[in-house]
Every structure is written in structure tokens, then in C-alpha cells.
Amino acid sequence: MRDIPVVLSGYKLTVVEPPAPNTRDDGNGGQVVVTDRQGVTQFVVALFAKLRVGPGERAPKGEEIKVTLLTDPGLGFEEDSRVELVDPRINAYQIDSPDGRSISGISFKAMGLKPVRAPREEK
Numbered sequence: 227m228r229d230i231p232v233v234l235s236g237y238k239l240t241v242v243e244p245p246a247p248n249t250r251d252d253g254n255g256g257q258v259v260v261t262d263r264q265g266v267t268q269f270v271v272a273l274f275a276k277l278r279v280g281p282g283e284r285a286p287k288g289e290e291i292k293v294t295l296l297t298d299p300g301l302g303f304e305e306d307s308r309v310e311l312v313d314p315r316i317n318a319y320q321i322d323s324p325d326g327r328s329i330s331g332i333s334f335k336a337m338g339l340k341p342v343r344a345p346r347e348e349k
Contacts, residue, residue, distance in 0.1 A: 243272035269295040311336035
């Protein structure tokens, strides 16, 4: 299964590394920008995901995730910005190495980012 929709509304997402074009090693010591099949540049953002909890509850340890963005998120997503993912998806992967070991996990992707406004403090 690919592109499994995921609901992340129960998490606070904070930018750790601002969005930038996704690159990979070209095999000659250089970098090449990653594009989709139509030639559209892919972007990547690192987010810290922490579970939202109720008053008086203690949140478990959070996790840093890297998310591939299928569109240019634009400006305004600096470090420490609170964001939401637009149409988030996950994909499972497995990489088998020549020595017989397997590495598996999930990767995150989304159509884009949108800012989250901080809730107003009641007086």
C-alpha cells in the first residue's frame, strides 16, 4: 500500500529545519535536486512532532520527522514556526543491504504546509 492518509491533528508540529529543495547525492560527490515524474521540484522540511495532551497531563517524548513536500511551501516557515501538514501521507519502505540486513521504516509526505496561529490567551 502506498500513500496511506494519516491524521496528525493530535500533534503539535514545529519547524526544526525550514523547507528547502530536496537533494540527493549524484554519485560524483555533488548534489542533484529531486523532482517528481513531471519535473516539479520536491521540498523537504524537518518537523518536531509532539503529542497534544490535556491540562495536567504530561506529554510523552516527541519525535523529529522529515517530510517531503510535493509543492513549494513558500515563505514564512522559519525555525520554531507551528505548522500543519496539508494532505499528509505515509509510506512504508524496506531496503535490503548486500550483507543481508534489512532497514525498514515509514516516510512522510504532504502536499504542503500551512501556518498555525497560536491560540489567544484568555484574560
